[in-house]
Amino acid sequence: MPIEHNYLRTRIRTENIVANYTRLRAQGGQVVSVIKADAYGHGLLETATALAGAGCESFAVGSAAEGAALRDAGCTAEILSLLGPVLPEDELLIIEKNLVPFMHDFDQLARLAVACTRLGRVAKVALKFDTGMARLGFVEADAPKLAEMLCASPCIEVVMVSSHLATADDPGAFEFVAEQGARFARICQALRHGGLTFRASLCNSAGILAHAGAIGFDARRAGIALYGVNPFAGSAREALGHGLLPAMETVTRIVSVHDLPRGASISYGRTYVAERDMRVAIVAAGYADAYSRGLSNKGFMCLAGRRVPILGRVCMQLTAVDVSGLDAVRPGDAIHLLGGEGPGAVTADDLALWWGTIPYEVFCLLGLNPREHV
Numbered sequence: 294m295p296i297e298h299n300y301l302r303t304r305i306r307t308e309n310i311v312a313n314y315t316r317l318r319a320q321g322g323q324v325v326s327v328i329k330a331d332a333y334g335h336g337l338l339e340t341a342t343a344l345a346g347a348g349c350e351s352f353a354v355g356s357a358a359e360g361a362a363l364r365d366a367g368c369t370a371e372i373l374s375l376l377g378p379v380l381p382e383d384e385l386l387i388i389e390k391n392l393v394p395f396m397h398d399f400d401q402l403a404r405l406a407v408a409c410t411r412l413g414r415v416a417k418v419a420l421k422f423d424t425g426m427a428r429l430g431f432v433e434a435d436a437p438k439l440a441e442m443l444c445a446s447p448c449i450e451v452v453m454v455s456s457h458l459a460t461a462d463d464p465g466a467f468e469f470v471a472e473q474g475a476r477f478a479r480i481c482q483a484l485r486h487g488g489l490t491f492r493a494s495l496c497n498s499a500g501i502l503a504h505a506g507a508i509g510f511d512a513r514r515a516g517i518a519l520y521g522v523n524p525f526a527g528s529a530r531e532a533l534g535h536g537l538l539p540a541m542e543t544v545t546r547i548v549s550v551h552d553l554p555r556g557a558s559i560s561y562g563r564t565y566v567a568e569r570d571m572r573v574a575i576v577a578a579g580y581a582d583a584y585s586r587g588l589s590n591k592g593f594m595c596l597a598g599r600r601v602p603i604l605g606r607v608c609m610q611l612t613a614v615d616v617s618g619l620d621a622v623r624p625g626d627a628i629h630l631l632g633g634e635g636p637g638a639v640t641a642d643d644l645a646l647w648w649g650t651i652p653y654e655v656f657c658l659l660g661l662n663p664r665e666h667v
């Protein structure tokens with residue numbers, strides 16, 4: 294359910310997502326498009342449709358329900374559920390909608406096998422291994438027992454074996470990536486030795502850009518880079534992610550423009566006091582629109598190609614910016630919270646830095662606003 298009845302519009306350029314997909318595919322291997330959480334706020338169905346049109350044959354969503362929504366919309370590609378079955382009804386969705394759940398423990402496998410036997414169906418699964426995240430997954434020592442068990446279980450078909458990198462986007466931690474890669478290779482070898490055949494998948498976006506040569510394996514799961522963020526922006530390895538195109542921008546409207554004399558304060562708590570005579574614009578955006586209050590006195594918007602600083606606290610639906618010297622500004626004018634023209638454009642990395650978060654969260658939150666696909 295999007296945020297309703299506001300003036301923000303989040304615009305998505307699906308052609309840029311497709312261009313990023315093509316760019317990532319050029320690094321080799323199968324690219325699984327990660328479109329969990331409503332495609333990181335970019336729109337599940339619109340994103341999947343555009344990528345399927347570009348030849349993508351495998352998608353990764355979050356919950357089984359998200360996968361079922363994608364299947365019901367007519368998607369015929371492989372749909373992986375990264376969260377796997379959490380509730381009993383998820384098992385039914387997985388079987389009926391032909392989803393491929395990530396499975397992280399023996400009990401889960403046993404429960405799915407029971408459901409398959411009851412319905413007389415076969416379920417495809419992806420095994421998830423922990424090689425360094427310590428979040429979810431089987432461990433290396435489970436591999437022989439798993440292979441034996443699954444070779445004897447005709448209703449469960451393993452199509453993928455996966456693990457997730459903890460530090461792929463940190464140039465100072467490439468050693469840990471190599472360690473995870475080596476452990477994952479041993480796991481895959483043990484499972485194949487035990488008689489299983491599957492696609493191996495380790496890399497996320499940063500892994501594809503920096504490590505695919507050494508540990509690309511068969512399938513790579515691309516998320517944030519599809520949406521145009523370079524995981525190495527601002528680091529010495531920035532060039533690894535060159536050429537990615539942002540796909541999301543968020544625009545709203547100016548409600549009022551007025552003078553703020555030197556010495557006057559603005560907004561709740563009087564946290565900003567004008568140090569000179571200023572002109573301010575009051576903008577229709579606030580924390581109710583998922584525009585974080587953490588941007589108070591920190592963030593910038595982009596107005597006609599220029600960066601304009603936020604003055605005082607971000608309110609529920611209004612925020613003040615400094616437009617001194619910009620005489621042509623009028624109520625009703627468009628102003629960018631994300632994106633914009635020229636060097637003043639606000640990137641997801643900029644917003645994340647001011648906001649104290651990562652671009653992933655910026656997309657998920659601004660993607661809650663009414664969206665247009667162009």
Ligand SMILES: *Cc1c(COP(=O)(O)O)cnc(C)c1O
Pocket residue numbers: 327329375457496497498499514515516517518
């Ligand atoms: C979200 C997710 C990805 C994608 O990661 P990015 O850093 O966005 O490329 C890959 N694998 C798993 C298991 C994930 O949950």
